[in-house]
Amino acid sequence: MMRVLIILLVLLGNAFVAFCQADTVGHHVDTITNPESVYNSELPHDLKPYKDSVRLAPNEIPKKLLHRLTHNKRYDGWEENGVYLDKNTGVYMLYIASDSLMIKYGLDEYGKVVTYTSFVKR
Secondary structure (H helix, E strand, O other): HHHHHHHHHHHHHHHHHHOOOOOOOOOOOOOOOOOOOOHHHHOOHHHHOOEEEEEOOOOHHHHHHHHHHHHHHHOOOOOHHOEEEEEEOOOEEEEEEOOOOEEEEEEEOOEEEEEEEEEOOO
């Protein structure tokens, strides 16, 4: 009985080690391409718009979204960078600069936040 228990513990120990292997794939942040990484690291007006995004004129912004932007202090300064529409997803992108931080909001046509990212400006 003791021998069976020892063999079982050894097998379980080996199985545990087998499933706890280290990741052998090297991930170097510098080599991973992210199509938005360069675009998002600077103010949008410093770069050409993302190929699937278009900057909207104020009269092209849906009324409910525009109402939310103008009546919510969180979005103060949105006029500087404008509103971009991602044609593929239908998400309205908004960039707000705050000191050294850039905040990127993804909003629907009603002004509800669907994505949120912040990053340090270069």
